[in-house]
Amino acid sequence: MHINVFDHYHFQDSLIHRLDARVKAAVTVAFILSNAILPDGNWLAFAVAWLVLLLGNDLSRLGLGYTFKRSYIVLPFVLVAISVIFSPLGKPLAQWHLGFITLIPTNFGVARFFSILVRSWLSVQMAILLVATTQFPDLIHAFEHLRLPRILTTIIAFLYRYLFVLTDEALRLLRAREARSASLQGRKRGGRLTWRAKVTGSMVGQLFLRSYERSDRIYYAMLGRGYTGHLRTLNPHAMTRLDWLALILSLAVLSFIQLLGWVR
């Protein structure tokens, strides 16, 4: 039911979907890094980066606005950066008198603010594109290939697998709590803070115990299938010529963007 809230993979058959997960992960990180090191206020370079993103959207047949629609996630955080508009460096652009506060936006501050905004917004779209076109298990395989320690990839694999099972359990606990608190109608809603915290804490404790006991049963299931403490995995992926081509091409485009940004 709620599972789709979690799974951002978008079933499609496209060039981008078929690319090796390692290539996609590497290009995503390179893209984000490239945005991060572009100097502030390089709107042309940022615009080209955005075009690249649109092209990626199109090639993966998600529809041009797909990643755009979901990129609102960064918005709340933008609040944090607003104060930078009034950076004392640079030329004042205006004076705003708000009661007893005087705010002075400067050209430097405004450029900085919008650069942060654009960087963040481009980066999050690229990350969305990555998970929309790559099955998460493939991504885990990619990290194994890229020599991420096995213990971490294993924890992540378990986390991914049981995320759904445990959030289901958490939701059931939540529903049970709601059902019970509804029966208390007439009394003060919600109850005391400590009481609410206690109920939530008990749910967390219960969830903990269930997870703990489940991990025992999983351990048994692993033992039953030959696990002796050393995990082995197969990696059914191999880089094709197309993958290499895509990697080199993307890096070339990113280098071009950097060139645009730094050579004036």
Next chain:
Amino acid sequence: MLLSPAPLHIPDGFLTPFISLVFWGATMIMVGLAISKTNKTLGERQIPLMGLMAAFIFAAQMLNFPVAGGTSGHFLGGALAAIVLGPWAGILVMTAVIAVQALLFQDGGLLVMGANIFNMGILTVVIGFGLYRMVIHRKIGARLVAAGLASWLATMAAALLTSLQLWLSGASRLEIVLPAMLGVHTPIGLGEALITVAALAFIERTRPDLLTSEKAASGGGRGWIIAGIIVSLLAVLLSPLASGSPDGLERVAENLGFLEIGQSAPCEILPDYTIPFLGETHLSTIIAGMVGALVLLGLLILLGRSLRKSPPHT
């Protein structure tokens, strides 16, 4: 929505590459240490256990509860993970949680993931476990109080470090981001503390064998106490200092070569730029902190009472 992004998950674009890489470095060192320690000390059973604990922390973060004034207690879980699993395994579990949140849900960025892991997965574990380790052989009441204080402080410290990173990256002004972050996280940390305490009390009632002192201590020696105290003190001393006299901090950062752009010149702050109600931040932060700590203590005592009174129900 089920997932309300906590204001601690920094997205990409807000930190400079330099700050991002510095914290990636620190995180990699700590995670590397954690891996080699867990490989040595933990049995084969721990692999599925850590995986399930990561999923548990993830799921538990959905169990919000309203605290006051529209904020809801958001559970981070670093302190709880460290207390029940030991510090090294706690770090690995939190690393996995934060990595999946960033990768799968874009809750936090990729280039800045090192900083996010450091703030929410390492700092919280060091403070959470370090302070708890002090009283690990004491009675349950003392342990619960320590756990509560530790998780509140861990949340505040994470907020503090997040603000400092944002400021050093020139993404925000210190005198604004710091009080704002600490202010927002005072009730959030309170929720964290209450949930952690209640969860530990529940576990203690139903499966006390999981919280025995030998078990928890096996993962971390007494060195954790020292680390926990030092980091906590640093956090406690730094927050009034930073919000009270950002100029001093700025000079230090500048001398160390950290400060990028934006707020680098302490003396150039335009005289027009004043926010009177933040004027006396030095004093007000300290007072606010003390009041917060007192309120927390009172609530913990209340909670402890009500827990003792109620019969165990399963």
Next chain:
Amino acid sequence: MPVKHPPDYEITIPECKGDILRIRDLRFAYPDGRVALRGVSLNVCEGEKVAVVGPNGAGKSTLMLHLNGILRGHGSISIAGMSITRENLPIIRAMVGLVFHNPDDQLFSPTVFDDVAFGPLHMGLPEAEVYTRVDEALAAVQMDDFGKRLSHHLSAGQKKRIAIATVLAMRPQILVLDEPSSGLDPRARRSLINLLRELPITMLISTHDLAMVEELFPRMVIMDEGFVVADGPTAKLLEDGVLLEAHGLEKP
């Protein structure tokens, strides 16, 4: 409910050539002190399909966990003549395919392929062989194209099938299933019964589904309170209303 502790039936354990499973006087108590098995003896012949039934808490699941050495009680168990010792464990685990009650515990990998490949991989088989085994096992449960699917997207019936495939990939000598038909809708249950009928392998299952037992399993073992209280042809035991009632069972 009145439960007589010594067996109600005179149990003569049928011996046959090529006994694949031999349990003698197995006793087990959980660490918290609860006694779950109080002396269980059982033989299963090659090719036999045996159902273990009994009320909740009878000890069925506990018994099954002993069959591949996950739990170690007192008494003796031998699989195809081999006793369960530390050195034998890898072979025993390859020979006894144990499928847990809850497929969410059995399927612990993100994708179906990874899960089915887990057993063969950890038996140390070469890569090419692992792929063959996975294909073969998925084909055996009629889920050929499911390798790439994510485990958490499967329906309950599909999960049960994949769970069976995860152990079939190890080519076990004996398949041990804990409550295979629980939680399935009628159609999924029917297709599971057809699958179990067609699998050419020795089978020991625990279940509360007596209709399935009647249809599929010629031999039935009734357990209660950690004892085997009856062991014999299903048709005969199902006729004995008094016996069934004494152990909380109902004739289908």
